[in-house]
Amino acid sequence: METEARALTRWLPRRWRPWVRLPPRVALVLAVVGPGIITANVDNDAGGITTYSLAGAQFGYGLLWTMIPITVALIVVQEMCARMGAMTGKGLSDLIREQYGVKVTFYIMAALLFANLANTVAEFAGVAAALEIWGVSKYLSIPLSALFVWWLIVYGTYRRVEKVFLVACVFYLAYVVSGFLAGPSWGQVLARMVVPEWSWRGNYLTMLVGIVGTTIAPWMQFYLQSAVVEKGVRPADYRYSRYDVILGCIFTDIVAVFIIVACAATLHQQHIAIESAQDAALALAPLAGAYCAGLFAFGLFNASLFSASILPLSTAYYVCEGMGWETGIDKKFHEAPQFFGLYTALIVLGSVFILLPNFPLIGVMYVSQVLNGVLLPFVLIFMLQLVNRRDLMGEHVNSRSFNIVAWGTTVIMIALTVMMLGSLLITGA
Amino acid sequence: MSDAAVTNDPLRSPLDFEFAGFLFLSTLLGKPVLDANGIEVGLLSDLSVSVADMFPPVVAFVVQRGRWERFALTGRWADVEDIDGPAIRLAVGIAALTPTKSLAGGEVLVKETLLDKQIVDMSGAKVVRVNDLHFVRLAKTDLRLAHVDVGTRGLVRRMGWEAAIDRMVRRVAPQSRYLSADQLIRWQYVQPVSLDERTQSLRLSVLQRQLSELHPADIAEILTELDTHERASMFGTLDPETAADALAEVDDTRIQTQLIETMPPARAADILEEMPPDEAADLLGELPQEKSTELLREMETEEAQDVRELLSYPPDTAGGMMTTEFVALPADLTVDETFARLRGAAPEVEAIYYLFVVDADERLVGVLTLRHLILGQPTARLRDIMIDDPARVHHTDSRDTVAEIVEKYDLLALPVVDDHNVLVGMITVDDVVSHIAKQAWRRKLGH
Numbered sequence: 001m002e003t004e005a006r007a008l009t010r011w012l013p014r015r016w017r018p019w020v021r022l023p024p025r026v027a028l029v030l031a032v033v034g035p036g037i038i039t040a041n042v043d044n045d046a047g048g049i050t051t052y053s054l055a056g057a058q059f060g061y062g063l064l065w066t067m068i069p070i071t072v073a074l075i076v077v078q079e080m081c082a083r084m085g086a087m088t089g090k091g092l093s094d095l096i097r098e099q100y101g102v103k104v105t106f107y108i109m110a111a112l113l114f115a116n117l118a119n120t121v122a123e124f125a126g127v128a129a130a131l132e133i134w135g136v137s138k139y140l141s142i143p144l145s146a147l148f149v150w151w152l153i154v155y156g157t158y159r160r161v162e163k164v165f166l167v168a169c170v171f172y173l174a175y176v177v178s179g180f181l182a183g184p185s186w187g188q189v190l191a192r193m194v195v196p197e198w199s200w201r202g203n204y205l206t207m208l209v210g211i212v213g214t215t216i217a218p219w220m221q222f223y224l225q226s227a228v229v230e231k232g233v234r235p236a237d238y239r240y241s242r243y244d245v246i247l248g249c250i251f252t253d254i255v256a257v258f259i260i261v262a263c264a265a266t267l268h269q270q271h272i273a274i275e276s277a278q279d280a281a282l283a284l285a286p287l288a289g290a291y292c293a294g295l296f297a298f299g300l301f302n303a304s305l306f307s308a309s310i311l312p313l314s315t316a317y318y319v320c321e322g323m324g325w326e327t328g329i330d331k332k333f334h335e336a337p338q339f340f341g342l343y344t345a346l347i348v349l350g351s352v353f354i355l356l357p358n359f360p361l362i363g364v365m366y367v368s369q370v371l372n373g374v375l376l377p378f379v380l381i382f383m384l385q386l387v388n389r390r391d392l393m394g395e396h397v398n399s400r401s402f403n404i405v406a407w408g409t410t411v412i413m414i415a416l417t418v419m420m421l422g423s424l425l426i427t428g429a
Numbered sequence: 430m431s432d433a434a435v436t437n438d439p440l441r442s443p444l445d446f447e448f449a450g451f452l453f454l455s456t457l458l459g460k461p462v463l464d465a466n467g468i469e470v471g472l473l474s475d476l477s478v479s480v481a482d483m484f485p486p487v488v489a490f491v492v493q494r495g496r497w498e499r500f501a502l503t504g505r506w507a508d509v510e511d512i513d514g515p516a517i518r519l520a521v522g523i524a525a526l527t528p529t530k531s532l533a534g535g536e537v538l539v540k541e542t543l544l545d546k547q548i549v550d551m552s553g554a555k556v557v558r559v560n561d562l563h564f565v566r567l568a569k570t571d572l573r574l575a576h577v578d579v580g581t582r583g584l585v586r587r588m589g590w591e592a593a594i595d596r597m598v599r600r601v602a603p604q605s606r607y608l609s610a611d612q613l614i615r616w617q618y619v620q621p622v623s624l625d626e627r628t629q630s631l632r633l634s635v636l637q638r639q640l641s642e643l644h645p646a647d648i649a650e651i652l653t654e655l656d657t658h659e660r661a662s663m664f665g666t667l668d669p670e671t672a673a674d675a676l677a678e679v680d681d682t683r684i685q686t687q688l689i690e691t692m693p694p695a696r697a698a699d700i701l702e703e704m705p706p707d708e709a710a711d712l713l714g715e716l717p718q719e720k721s722t723e724l725l726r727e728m729e730t731e732e733a734q735d736v737r738e739l740l741s742y743p744p745d746t747a748g749g750m751m752t753t754e755f756v757a758l759p760a761d762l763t764v765d766e767t768f769a770r771l772r773g774a775a776p777e778v779e780a781i782y783y784l785f786v787v788d789a790d791e792r793l794v795g796v797l798t799l800r801h802l803i804l805g806q807p808t809a810r811l812r813d814i815m816i817d818d819p820a821r822v823h824h825t826d827s828r829d830t831v832a833e834i835v836e837k838y839d840l841l842a843l844p845v846v847d848d849h850n851v852l853v854g855m856i857t858v859d860d861v862v863s864h865i866a867k868q869a870w871r872r873k874l875g876h
Contacts, residue, residue, distance in 0.1 A: 234657065323584065
């Protein structure tokens with residue numbers, strides 16, 4: 001890891017490098033930063049932004065208090081994944097395959113594959129929606145963005161792509177700015193963030209569950225762990241990776257808070273009902289100004305394209321790793337046919353579905369949410385079992401107190417997910 | 430079930446034609462195990478083989494007992510009477526089994542250490558995941574581990590879909606390679622990456638030989654594909670020379686430095702000494718200051734001196750690219766004397782196709798190639814057959830300049846000089862190729 005820290009001074013002649021050094025701690029943190037921040041940010045994808053916009057528009061500041069407990073839950077779960085990646089040097093799908101065998105792996109991977117295909121469709125839909133605000137036809141924007149995603153991966157190395165992703169994370173600040181432009185009363189925002197409130201109204205509960213459900217998706221755990229492994233984080237550097245995870249989760253949820261605030265301060269005040277993030281951006285213009293609306297739409301575009309870049313690739317990676325198929329973008333097609341097949345199929349299907357007239361987008365999103373919900377308990381329980389295995393983790397298994405928190409989080413997550421599934425199945429049927 | 434697995438492998442044994450054939454691990458695992466009285470002991474959960482053998486025989490088995498509170502029993506494979514029925518029958522009572530998972534030295538549990546794990550396929554030089562294990566059957570219960578199955582069909586078999594999928598494929602595409610070509614790797618070419626040290630050392634003598642027979646670039650590829658821990662453990666089994674060659678072939682600087690950093694310093698220094706000084710300097714330049722100082726201290730004085738000198742040049746200049754291992758000869762040497770001198774000195778030197786001619790103050794005066802030498806009269810002096818005033822670069826020249834000159838004059842090696850025209854190093858074409866390739870690629874993309 002020190003190696004990567006040294007890359008920061010690579011532009012200097014060798015003999016000067018020892019003299020121009022960042023404080024070692026800072027350099028080490030910078031060297032491992034990436035996986036945690038990126039994973040957490042992808043969480044705010046098209047679906048996430050829609051959920052937060054709806055929450056803000058419908059309930060104003062009423063759900064802000066959930067963001068702090070959600071951040072804690074996110075940190076607890078992600079930290080375990082990052083730790084497993086650093087300690088075992090293996091991805092989550094590798095570990096599941098090695099410890100639980102082919103059958104379990106196959107079914108998990110099959111479900112994940114389908115859920116992620118649906119997610120990819122949703123991300124491309126987000127791209128199309130955001131660009132339609134500026135009058136770009138989806139028949140232009142979708143093929144171009146699919147091509148961009150494909151090009152980015154095929155012509156980039158993972159490390160270069162990661163830098164592009166980190167830049168994309170910075171663009172999430174658009175939401176922070178649009179939150180300010182919406183002119184909320186900050187005293188009220190701060191108060192509502194720390195004071196929980198509760199309502200037994202059906203749609204309030206549904207939204208609450210929706211917010212939690214969009215926060216921890218099964219595929220994120222796979223992505224994060226693989227990214228930590230790919231980054232080459234070693235046990236000795238792990239404590240710095242932990243900062244990456246915590247920082248990422250906090251940043252992500254701050255962005256979420258600003259999305260909720262932007263919509264609450266404007267749409268909720270004026271009692272404007274919306275159905276999508278696109279509606280939100282359009283409705284913001286007359287209320288908070290063109291800049292605010294523009295930034296909101298730009299944020300949606302950035303988030304959707306960002307997630308559309310990560311989802312197909314990471315899915316192809318961990319499905320192939322779990323099934324023991326050759327992976328790697330530097331391979332030739334015939335060397336890794338399953339990998340390239342899956343990757344290409346996800347991008348092509350994901351973008352083609354959007355362009356089909358009468359494509360049941362809502363139906364696909366619905367199925368993907370159900371699948372995510374069904375998978376999550378399995379993934380979380382496998383993770384908790386694996387992270388407590390001494391033969392894999394050595395002394396880095398969960399401590400007793402951490403286990404109480406982790407199991408508590410898992411049980412609550414599962415309970416909420418089951419509630420979400422229930423409500424989805426009732427309303428969707 | 431195993432009939433589909435019988436192939437025309439040359440390993441087929443003539444010993445016992447009634448039982449000779451093949452058997453997959455997946456067809457045995459999970460079968461109930463009955464003791465001599467027909468009472469069910471539990472379900473078969475693992476087999477152990479003795480790896481000291483060329484074809485490791487199955488020597489013991491593990492039974493999982495109890496539905497809720499599971500525990501393991503270990504029995505000797507010699508006590509097994511029949512494996513063909515729906516259940517495995519033992520010739521002894523349950524009391525003959527050891528009530529733990531116990532292994533003798535040199536034994537390996539195949540499911541625990543191999544199934545679903547990654548292995549290195551030495552014949553294909555890549556890392557693969559094991560889907561099934563393939564045993565050759567020499568007699569009724571005499572099983573020897575012969576192959577690991579890494580193919581799709583193994584995967585399908587483990588899912589329990591083999592019969593159905595086979596039927597379907599036979600109907601749709603009877604000529605399919607799926608049916609004929611099982612992807613089996615012979616056990617001799619399998620390097621398990623998760624064995625403990627003691628067992629690993631039992632297999633090592635065979636593997637060492639195979640490993641050093643692989644091309645260093647292949648070893649580098651394998652190292653790149655492995656997980657962090659497995660990578661370090663496999664790198665640790667290589668002798669310093671092979672390790673140095675492989676390390677130089679690893680493209681990823683991060684992996685290179687990680688491997689060196691995790692080695693004990695003495696061994697890391699040995700490996701660095703084996704590398705060409707320019708590669709060693711590149712690698713050390715990427716390490717933290719304290720670590721590279723420590724390693725330089727561990728290295729032999731002479732090699733360390735070369736590397737230290739190279740480290741003082743910025744990496745993007747001719748000085749940073751060059752090696753200090755080259756052949757420099759005085760101009761009045763004859764061709765015969767030169768050959769004699771080369772035989773003495775050359776084994777140490779990376780590239781001897783280009784020879785440099787220097788004056789008494791080590792200033793560059795000419796170059797010649799092996800071709801000049803071979804075609805020259807044995808008594809001819811070098812100054813008469815050499816190329817005067819050859820292309821050269823200053824050690825501060827940029828990579829681009831170096832690439833340009835190498836490309837323009839089609840050189841295999843380029844001399845590097847200092848302010849006083851003193852020869853300080855040589856850049857070989859392989860150090861330039863990657864740079865040229867990158868430029869060509871950029872041009873192609875129109876940047």
